[in-house]
Amino acid sequence: MNEKLLTKIGLNKYESSVYLTLLKQESMEASKLSHASKVPVGKIYEVLKALKNYELVEIQPSRPQRYRAVDPKRAFKLMYKRKEEETLNELKMLRETFDEIERELCSDNFPQNIETIFWPDKFRNNEVNEMVDSYFEKIEHEVCVVIHTKYKPGRSELYDASVPAFSKAFFSLVQRGIKVKILDPGSQLLLSLKELIDSIEDLSFKRYIKVLMEVRILETEYNFTIIDSKITLIDIEDQFNMSRNLGMTRIYDESYAKRFKTKFDELWKKGELFL
Incomplete structure (x- = not known):
């Protein structure tokens, strides 16, 4: 799969690489996942944390911890819903900001004629x-x-x-x-x-x-x-x-x-x- 498609929905290069690598495996440890996805060891835990926040990755309770990809159909449906809510909230805030700017610029302090x-x-x-x-x-x-x-x-x-x-x-x-x-x-x-x-x-x-x-x-x-x-x-x-x-x-x-x-x-x- 082309990683550029994943970057369009907000994943960076490392996050895309790790997620696509996990999709091909049952589960993996962080160290092996770093090697397989070509993500530096110093970055792998940061990337996994981000993917978990996206709910694209699950952590298995084992020693050492293993990571597995969440089913894409379910994961991206939830991700879309969150993005939709975030976008609506951003639009609401943007509308409020525009309204405030309009009130300031067209307020009673600035007579029109x-x-x-x-x-x-x-x-x-x-x-x-x-x-x-x-x-x-x-x-x-x-x-x-x-x-x-x-x-x-x-x-x-x-x-x-x-x-x-x-x-x-x-x-x-x-x-x-x-x-x-x-x-x-x-x-x-x-x-x-x-x-x-x-x-x-x-x-x-x-x-x-x-x-x-x-x-x-x-x-x-x-x-x-x-x-x-x-x-x-x-x-x-x-x-x-x-x-x-x-x-x-x-x-x-x-x-x-x-x-x-x-x-x-x-x-x-x-x-x-x-x-």
């Missing part, structure tokens, strides 16, 4: 209203907003000046049937929203507004907005003037938004009901 927008030094005329409207017009279901404590009254002139535009935008969202949830540190936005709601004369509509708009008070260092659980908005702060924003990063990634929604829900539980 990011857009950065920088503000002008000063907004002219209706630029703030136009900017807010452009961000809010595509909202379909829900917006969750967390406002940083730095936006408490008097700390940011730009924010205080933009409050009317934001409060009207939030109010318009609710009129469209969109859920609005806001965590505010006690900024001008609270009074602006309250004034708008108090100005409503239709009581049923006022109740409708309060069902869709929930506002809670919480001082927090977080500052982000989540749109429809798909888009996350994060401010870009001026590192030389933390009360001023240079622009905004818009992240289009549902898995990334999910992380922020988890944080929002955590903060939401800590908030004190306002509206």
